[in-house]
Amino acid sequence: MRSSAFVSLPGAALIFAVTVFAQNGSTPTWPEPVPNRQAIAAKDKKPAPRRSLVGMWGSMPGNRQATNQSSGVQLKPNNGRPENQLPYTPYGLELYKSHKPLEGVDAVPPASTNDPRVRCEPLGLPRHNHYDLGIQIFQDEYKVAMLYQYDNQWRIIWTDGRPLPKLVDGGGVEINGQYREPRWFGYSVGRWVDDYTLDVETVGTMPEQRVWLDNTGRPISDQLRIRETFRRPDYDTLEWSETIEDPKVYTRSWQTMKLPMMLQDPRTDLMTRYCSPSEVDAYNKAYGDAVSGK
Amino acid sequence: MKRGLAIAFAMAIGLLMAVPLAAHHTASTLYTEKIVTVKGVVKSWLWSNPHCLLMFEVTGDDGKVVLWRAETQAPNTAYTEGYRANSFKPGDEVTVTMRAAVSGGPFGLLAQVVLADGTKFGNLDGAARGRGRGAETP
Numbered sequence: 055m056r057s058s059a060f061v062s063l064p065g066a067a068l069i070f071a072v073t074v075f076a077q078n079g080s081t082p083t084w085p086e087p088v089p090n091r092q093a094i095a096a097k098d099k100k101p102a103p104r105r106s107l108v109g110m111w112g113s114m115p116g117n118r119q120a121t122n123q124s125s126g127v128q129l130k131p132n133n134g135r136p137e138n139q140l141p142y143t144p145y146g147l148e149l150y151k152s153h154k155p156l157e158g159v160d161a162v163p164p165a166s167t168n169d170p171r172v173r174c175e176p177l178g179l180p181r182h183n184h185y186d187l188g189i190q191i192f193q194d195e196y197k198v199a200m201l202y203q204y205d206n207q208w209r210i211i212w213t214d215g216r217p218l219p220k221l222v223d224g225g226g227v228e229i230n231g232q233y234r235e236p237r238w239f240g241y242s243v244g245r246w247v248d249d250y251t252l253d254v255e256t257v258g259t260m261p262e263q264r265v266w267l268d269n270t271g272r273p274i275s276d277q278l279r280i281r282e283t284f285r286r287p288d289y290d291t292l293e294w295s296e297t298i299e300d301p302k303v304y305t306r307s308w309q310t311m312k313l314p315m316m317l318q319d320p321r322t323d324l325m326t327r328y329c330s331p332s333e334v335d336a337y338n339k340a341y342g343d344a345v346s347g348k
Numbered sequence: 349m350k351r352g353l354a355i356a357f358a359m360a361i362g363l364l365m366a367v368p369l370a371a372h373h374t375a376s377t378l379y380t381e382k383i384v385t386v387k388g389v390v391k392s393w394l395w396s397n398p399h400c401l402l403m404f405e406v407t408g409d410d411g412k413v414v415l416w417r418a419e420t421q422a423p424n425t426a427y428t429e430g431y432r433a434n435s436f437k438p439g440d441e442v443t444v445t446m447r448a449a450v451s452g453g454p455f456g457l458l459a460q461v462v463l464a465d466g467t468k469f470g471n472l473d474g475a476a477r478g479r480g481r482g483a484e485t486p
Binding site: 326327328330333334336344345346347 | 377396399
């Protein structure tokens with residue numbers, strides 16, 4: 055079952071109740087449930103608001119697959135090409151070989167996978183950044199909240215000046231001299247480096263037995279450090295980059311993505327993608343097992 | 349013309365690369381590059397995650413009825429190709445174009461479904477390109 059640390063999307067909405075109560079009578083009908091805003095002409099571009107990432111962010115037109123990242127993280131798709139080989143440690147390579155993914159060059163049929171996602175385990179961070187992205191961002195003076203469309207998950211980035219917790223050997227973090235457990239989304243703090251750029255660092259994510267980096271079975275461990283940069287060059291554009299460092303699994307840090315995201319219609323009644331154990335079971339019984347030859 | 353709701357035709361299209369099915373699993377382990385078109389009668393339409401499923405019965409030249417099953421994307425992606433939760437109901441006559449399964453069985457990856465009144469769902473061009481080819485991310 056899901057950890058109690060996971061609160062539903064409605065729970066997150068309550069945090070921002072003041073926004074919910076704001077009313078606007080300018081929506082005479084229900085807009086499309088899938089973000090599909092067209093590109094903004096250069097002449098129509100507006101300056102970004104100061105220190106704000108607020109909005110519903112989706113893929114750029116014609117580039118949906120970049121936010122899906124189903125064949126591996128955006129900058130290193132798992133396609134066997136030499137330039138996309140990763141700097142595994144021996145342990146990292148052993149971990150990778152133990153994974154049976156549904157995507158990438160080492161993909162197996164649905165009936166043979168051991169991807170925790172297929173059991174509806176939470177993806178955790180940073181895999182949530184690498185799968186079917188669509189983000190609603192809210193913020194106040196203390197934090198940035200990111201609502202992920204996949205499986206209605208949400209995450210908090212603290213921007214109130216608190217320090218990054220100390221990562222502990224064996225997993226988890228130390229905060230104010232006390233041990234805190236690993237979490238699916240870890241512990242994130244952010245700092246505005248200028249009025250349009252937020253740097254975020256995250257530690258304390260889940261151990262390698264529970265999470266993967268991406269759909270292709272690349273591993274990560276509890277010693278992972280995630281560094282993200284959110285840059286808003288204009289009103290309608292968000293550039294989201296991510297670099298990971300994980301000495302248990304990789305011999306050096308490497309960049310996983312540098313995604314351009316586009317501001318979407320805030321009235322979109324989003325059609326989310328979710329994982330339902332009963333629906334996965336029904337799919338496998340009706341199709342997945344049979345087409346896999348099981 | 350073949351009797352009843354017979355298999356119509358099949359043709360091979362060379363695809364450029366093995367590609368994912370947009371999210372849950374890759375298409376390369378399950379499907380060939382061959383595109384098959386079949387006529388049948390809808391038995392059920394499952395609008396759910398991780399993939400929507402169309403089940404339909406096809407009557408062969410010998411009169412034998414075979415249950416075919418074909419999948420497409422999750423609802424939030426299938427929606428963008430015109431599919432809806434109520435697109436098909438049992439008894440609808442459909443012409444289904446899909447990528448054939450590696451197993452050779454009555455399975456496929458949906459490219460396009462056409463109802464008897466001409467209503468179309470899906471994207472034939474997407475199938476020819478291999479659906480999800482864009483997953484070869486830039």
